[in-house]
Amino acid sequence: MQLISATLVQQVIQPRPTASYKGNYGRILIVGGNARFGGAAILSASAAVYAGGGLVSVATDAVNRDALHARLPEAMIIPYDDANLADLLQSMTVIVIGPGLGTDETALKVLNTVFEAVAPEQTLIIDGSAITLVATHHMRLPKARFIWTPHQMEWQRLSGIAIAAQTPAANQAAAAKLPGTVIVKSHRSEIFTPTRSYQNPVGSPAMATGGSGDTLTGIIAAFVGQFGHRDASILAAVYTHSAVADLIASDHYVALPSMVIQALPGYMAKMAAASAND
Numbered sequence: 001m002q003l004i005s006a007t008l009v010q011q012v013i014q015p016r017p018t019a020s021y022k023g024n025y026g027r028i029l030i031v032g033g034n035a036r037f038g039g040a041a042i043l044s045a046s047a048a049v050y051a052g053g054g055l056v057s058v059a060t061d062a063v064n065r066d067a068l069h070a071r072l073p074e075a076m077i078i079p080y081d082d083a084n085l086a087d088l089l090q091s092m093t094v095i096v097i098g099p100g101l102g103t104d105e106t107a108l109k110v111l112n113t114v115f116e117a118v119a120p121e122q123t124l125i126i127d128g129s130a131i132t133l134v135a136t137h138h139m140r141l142p143k144a145r146f147i148w149t150p151h152q153m154e155w156q157r158l159s160g161i162a163i164a165a166q167t168p169a170a171n172q173a174a175a176a177k178l179p180g181t182v183i184v185k186s187h188r189s190e191i192f193t194p195t196r197s198y199q200n201p202v203g204s205p206a207m208a209t210g211g212s213g214d215t216l217t218g219i220i221a222a223f224v225g226q227f228g229h230r231d232a233s234i235l236a237a238v239y240t241h242s243a244v245a246d247l248i249a250s251d252h253y254v255a256l257p258s259m260v261i262q263a264l265p266g267y268m269a270k271m272a273a274a275s276a277n278d
């Protein structure tokens, strides 16, 4: 299993071309946030904006509108039960579904809408409640460029492998049965692409707080939106999430998701400058 390195991150995060605009950096839709877990969608969307996503929209429970606008005016909003959701989905580069979505009937309906609308060239990041829904309802998967981001319990539900039996070899075999890339999150997350496996060498228990995984989904979405859907973009996103948290944890006991999000543009500027100096 190969370790992800800072060098790879510097290769991925390049200075932006002068002649570019928001349309060059990805159209991202975050689908999630029910009445109870609105914060998860706000964190995911905030991470996508602060990690450089060009245009970020959120499909969420209507009750989250004011909080999202107040916290993140850069994001656009649509209620996730709006009849126009299917049309909006078709214009996206990257779709994240699951942070705070919940697992009730509304959530299942929203997930079905996304599965019906998604096209093969679109990136679909499946996280949180959406993983639990796919696992419990044994849902048929559409054609798309999948990225799965289960924590160990979600991975147990999806793969059938008990947490204690989640060895790299067992995880790799189960990941190979799923389309796309699987990120099995833990204190040392493992990333399985269709052909290779990697481990994230950074990160700490300062990240062990609700919302850390929601934040990761937004960073992955922004990196794929800006730097293309390739293994390097996904690996660099995983590393960046933890490396930023490590910087914060050097003088803070906890690296809260909101703190990580705030620190993303500064970290990315340093990586881009390092890549420009190579």
Ligand SMILES: NC(=O)C1=CN([C@@H]2O[C@H](COP(=O)(O)OP(=O)(O)OC[C@H]3O[C@@H](n4cnc5c(N)ncnc54)[C@H](O)[C@@H]3O)[C@@H](O)[C@H]2O)[C@@H](O)CC1
Pocket: 036, 037, 038, 039, 040, 041, 098, 099, 100, 101, 102, 128, 129, 130, 132, 151, 152, 153, 154, 163, 185, 186, 210, 211, 212, 213, 214
């Ligand atoms: N601010 C918010 O609105 C937040 C909403 N969240 C959302 O809440 C929904 C439920 O997600 P949860 O992950 O809380 O619930 P889950 O029920 O999916 O997983 C939590 C359960 O798994 C167990 N577990 C074992 N190993 C674990 C591991 N390595 N990591 C995490 N759990 C492990 C826990 O003990 C617990 O019983 C998701 O949609 C999620 O996105 C969470 O992200 C927390 C923050």
Ligand SMILES: Nc1ncnc2c1ncn2[C@@H]1O[C@H](COP(=O)(O)OP(=O)(O)O)[C@@H](O)[C@H]1O
Pocket: 128, 150, 151, 185, 186, 187, 188, 189, 202, 203, 204, 205, 206, 207, 208, 209, 210, 211, 212, 213, 214, 215, 216
């Ligand atoms: N002890 C730890 N060391 C390193 N990273 C951790 C640790 N605990 C949690 N993380 C990271 O935090 C994130 C947690 O994701 P998840 O459980 O989905 O959070 P949530 O759903 O609450 O947002 C993952 O990226 C995981 O790798």
Ligand SMILES: [Mg+2]
Pocket: 127, 128, 151, 213, 214
């Ligand atoms: Mg999660």
